[in-house]
Amino acid sequence: xxxxxxxxxxxxxxxxxxxxxxxxxxxxxxxxxxxxxxxxxxxxxxxxxxxxxxxxxxxxxxxxxxxxxxxxxxxxxxxxxxxxxxxxxxxxxxxxxxxxxxxxxxxxxxxxxxxxxxxxxxxxxxxxxxxxxxxxxxxxxxxxxxxxxxxxxxxxxxxxxxxxxxxxxxxxxxxxxxxxxxxxxxxxxxxxxxxxxxxxxxxxxxxxxxxxxxxxxxxxxxxxxxxxxxxxxxxxxxxxxxxxxxxxxxxxxxxxxxxxxxxxxxxxxxxxxxxxxxxxxxxxxxxxxxxxxxxxxxxxxxxxxxxxxxxxxxxxxxxx
Numbered sequence: 001x002x003x004x005x006x007x008x009x010x011x012x013x014x015x016x017x018x019x020x021x022x023x024x025x026x027x028x029x030x031x032x033x034x035x036x037x038x039x040x041x042x043x044x045x046x047x048x049x050x051x052x053x054x055x056x057x058x059x060x061x062x063x064x065x066x067x068x069x070x071x072x073x074x075x076x077x078x079x080x081x082x083x084x085x086x087x088x089x090x091x092x093x094x095x096x097x098x099x100x101x102x103x104x105x106x107x108x109x110x111x112x113x114x115x116x117x118x119x120x121x122x123x124x125x126x127x128x129x130x131x132x133x134x135x136x137x138x139x140x141x142x143x144x145x146x147x148x149x150x151x152x153x154x155x156x157x158x159x160x161x162x163x164x165x166x167x168x169x170x171x172x173x174x175x176x177x178x179x180x181x182x183x184x185x186x187x188x189x190x191x192x193x194x195x196x197x198x199x200x201x202x203x204x205x206x207x208x209x210x211x212x213x214x215x216x217x218x219x220x221x222x223x224x225x226x227x228x229x230x231x232x233x234x235x236x237x238x239x240x241x242x243x244x245x246x247x248x249x250x251x252x253x254x255x256x257x258x259x260x261x262x263x264x265x266x267x268x269x270x271x272x273x274x275x276x277x278x279x280x281x282x283x284x285x286x287x288x289x290x291x292x293x294x295x296x297x298x299x300x301x302x303x304x305x306x307x308x309x310x311x312x313x314x315x316x317x318x319x320x
Contacts, residue, residue, distance in 0.1 A: 017169055021161075021166075033168050033169070036168060036169055036173075038254060039267045040222060041227075042250075042267070042270050043266045044059070044221075044222035044225075044226065045255055047183075047215060047222070050260040050262070051192055051215075051261070052192075052215045053194070053196075054212065056113065056219075057117035057248055058116035058120025058248050061120040061220075062097060062227065063224070063226055063227040063247060064239075065089075065123070066230075067227035067242045068134065068140070068237055069091070070085050070086060070088060072140065074144060081149065082149070082232075089225075089227060094220060094224060097216055101217050102213060104212070108212075117245075120243065121245070124239055127239045137238065138238065139236055139240075140236065140237050145164075146158070148167050164232070168232075168233065172225070172229060179222060180263060193206075194211050227242060230242070251266065254273060255269060257273060257306060258307060259304050260304070260305060264307065268305070276294065
């Protein structure tokens with residue numbers, strides 16, 4: 001019954017997302033797309049933070065590399081198909097993850113957090129300095145967004161917001177399903193065991209360092225997907241929008257607000273922060289202060305996020 005209820009809920013969500021563009025305008029379509037990008041970005045961080053126990057202060061490294069990879073590919077390769085541009089961005093993020101994962105897997109705790117921050121800031125400075133390639137502070141813009149073409153069947157213009165909405169949600173939705181499948185596999189169980197007691201896992205014969213390295217690569221892959229879709233969505237990529245410390249801190253906030261370690265926590269956190277931003281920006285200018293207040297509340301009074309707070313209220317509710 002629980003499985004059937006989950007499938008019905010998933011079908012309802014897919015149906016709502018499919019008909020949503022008929023109910024809302026372009027502005028709200030863009031808000032939903034940005035929410036989906038942030039949710040996948042936060043989920044990719046949660047694979048490290050919630051499931052592997054590794055806090056990353058530089059997760060924008062993979063997000064920004066994916067965005068820059070797609071933007072540069074579209075800028076310099078004429079006639080590049082849309083999916084190929086996305087794959088190039090994702091492959092670039094995976095390549096960076098492959099390069100740094102052997103070093104990252106040897107540390108944990110504060111050292112891991114500081115090392116990710118160092119790598120992220122190093123790439124941030126490099127992108128600022130190599131203006132000829134990355135555009136420096138101005139970033140990369142003006143690159144064409146090719147249509148999504150199914151050979152011999154149809155071609156969809158990505159300049160139409162509804163078309164890009166469906167394309168982005170399919171790519172990001174498949175990424176969410178892939179991450180969900182990953183954490184439910186035996187490998188996902190090993191990863192959570194590494195989080196809980198790495199020494200015991202090592203005694204049992206599993207390779208802890210290699211497991212951490214694989215999770216860094218997988219997390220970087222899905223962050224690269226989010227970055228690539230972001231580049232297509234915003235049509236401009238810069239160091240501040242793709243590689244800054246603020247970008248790295250955003251998925252941490254979403255994961256904490258929603259609930260670390262719970263798969264749907266980052267999605268809920270992204271939804272809460274986006275709703276706050278949308279409704280409060282009409283009345284106040286300092287929306288970041290309100291987001292910070294929510295984050296402080298969660299850290300002090302709901303360490304397991306709003307999902308944990310919900311379960312606590314249910315446990316102490318009437319009839320318990």
